[in-house]
Amino acid sequence: xxxxxxxxxxxxxxxxxxxxxxxxxxxxxxxxxxxxxxxxxxxxxxxxxxxxxxxxxxxxxxxxxxxxxxxxxxxxxxxxxxxxxxxxxxxxxxxxxxxxxxxxxxxxxxxxxxxxxxxxxxxxxxxxxxxxxxxxxxxxxxxxxxxxxxxxxxxxxxxxxxxxxxxxxxxxxxxxxxxxxxxxxxxxxxxxxxxxxxxxxxxxxxxxxxxxxxxxxxxxxxxxxxxxxxxxxxxxxxxxxxxxxxxxxxxxxxxxxxxxxxxxxxxxxxxxxxxxxxxxxxxxxxxxxxxxxxxxxxxxxxxxxxxxxxxxxxxxxxxxxxxxxxxxxxxxxxxxxxx
Ligand SMILES: NC(=O)c1ccc[n+]([C@@H]2O[C@H](COP(=O)([O-])OP(=O)(O)OC[C@H]3O[C@@H](n4cnc5c(N)ncnc54)[C@H](OP(=O)(O)O)[C@@H]3O)[C@@H](O)[C@H]2O)c1
Numbered sequence: 001x002x003x004x005x006x007x008x009x010x011x012x013x014x015x016x017x018x019x020x021x022x023x024x025x026x027x028x029x030x031x032x033x034x035x036x037x038x039x040x041x042x043x044x045x046x047x048x049x050x051x052x053x054x055x056x057x058x059x060x061x062x063x064x065x066x067x068x069x070x071x072x073x074x075x076x077x078x079x080x081x082x083x084x085x086x087x088x089x090x091x092x093x094x095x096x097x098x099x100x101x102x103x104x105x106x107x108x109x110x111x112x113x114x115x116x117x118x119x120x121x122x123x124x125x126x127x128x129x130x131x132x133x134x135x136x137x138x139x140x141x142x143x144x145x146x147x148x149x150x151x152x153x154x155x156x157x158x159x160x161x162x163x164x165x166x167x168x169x170x171x172x173x174x175x176x177x178x179x180x181x182x183x184x185x186x187x188x189x190x191x192x193x194x195x196x197x198x199x200x201x202x203x204x205x206x207x208x209x210x211x212x213x214x215x216x217x218x219x220x221x222x223x224x225x226x227x228x229x230x231x232x233x234x235x236x237x238x239x240x241x242x243x244x245x246x247x248x249x250x251x252x253x254x255x256x257x258x259x260x261x262x263x264x265x266x267x268x269x270x271x272x273x274x275x276x277x278x279x280x281x282x283x284x285x286x287x288x289x290x291x292x293x294x295x296x297x298x299x300x301x302x303x304x305x306x307x308x309x310x311x312x313x314x315x316x317x318x319x320x321x322x323x324x325x326x327x328x329x330x331x332x333x334x335x336x337x338x339x
Contacts, residue, residue: 003067003102004304004322009049012308017301020067023099023106025080030107032092035074035327036125036298037100039311039320040158041239043068046098047308051239051247069100073115073124075327077104084109089329091115095128095274101304103324113279116286119293121327126158126293126319131282133272134163134213137235138170139281141270142211146171151202151227154215155191156182159237161294161318163213164189169290175209177202177216185294185317203227213237217248221255225265233266294318301325 001022004015025031045054046068058064073093076086086092086109094112099105115124138144150167154160155176167174168190175193176186186194195202203223210232212224217238224234236256239249249269256267285291296317299307301324311320 001103002301003099004069004301005066006047006063006068007066008062009047009055012047012305012312015047015068015305015308017304020102022104025078025106027081028109029080030076030084030086030092030109030112031078031080032072032074032094032105032107032112033077034069034072034100034103034105034324035121036072037069037322037324038071038125038129038158039307039322040070040129042070042129043101044308044312045239045247050244051250052245053247053250065098067099067102069096069098069102069105069322071095071125071128072100072105072107073119073121074105074324075329080106086112091121091124093124093128093279095132095279097274101301101322101324110276111274113276113283116283118287122295122298122321122323123293125321126295127162127282127286128274128279129272130158130319131162131166131291131293132274132278133159133237134166135278135282136272137163137213137237137270138167138172138211141235141268142213142233144170144172144211148172148210149175149208149229151175151177151207151209151212152191152215153177153202153212153219154238155186155189155194156317157215158316158319159213159215161185161189162291163215164191165291166285169285172211175202175207179315182317189294208232211235216240217252221252221259221267225263228265230264231266233268236267236269296320298323 003020076090093115094107150172152163156178176191177195217240236252253269298321
């Protein structure tokens, strides 16, 4: 099968489209004919090998898993084992650890869900990381209640566009922060208020929020706390900044642990996890019309390097998608069944 291969850590120019072995599904796995995959922040980090701390799990000198791709949509090609909830031909979507920028990927059944019936494969691939992160941040970590004031810094990106819609669906009064050209987009997603960060600083305008989801990481902890109510919660969600070794996420997580006992506000970094139940919950929100994925650009598979380079600009609107194949409905997988 064809795959986008990342043999060495570096920039998108090092990615190569070439033939690799097709993965076969183990018991409790499904082999998916991938039709679309999304570019996610984790793909950039795994491609580049920074912050260096990620290499402890991905390979110190070179990537252990050379095929990137954390989020996919496609059709089941083969199932591992004889007792599966899925059948060949089912339209599915999933967040997977790696291997999505390829014609076939194997996914554990507990990460896989039937795709929302009202989405294209490109739209569906946009959902698993950004949508799941926003859902888990607001429903599980923030426990957002109707009427609470929620601010999303970085409201126009891959997490932010889902966050605005999910916070609204939970009944919050939502403020989104983005640049001038994205004000209309964020408003159209349902934000009650939009702050253009080129015109106004949300940390000094006197407004306070019950919950801030920070997807950008460009403000200090004390600046963000100034925009929180006395018992408010900050979810620092960005991995940007803070040098090549630790990355912003870990630095802010350590800061949060150190500062939390001394302040009334709650500082709650978290790592999202790929779970079938959360995709099922998102399917409900999407099919009801409460949430719609936003796609900025779509690239063919042979332009994956351009897709990653565009993502690396730091100003995408929603998601960047790589189209991997054409939907031919039910087909027989290349996999050899369970192993
Ligand atoms: N906790 C977890 O498990 C988890 C899971 C997924 C992602 N993340 C992290 O979440 C972060 C965001 O991911 P993403 O997919 O949303 O990234 P993204 O798609 O690259 O979005 C970044 C957004 O940041 C905005 N931005 C840039 N500069 C800004 C500024 N000065 N003020 C306000 N907004 C600004 C951009 O909007 P404009 O173009 O309008 O400037 C852009 O829309 C990443 O750092 C990622 O590592 C964490």
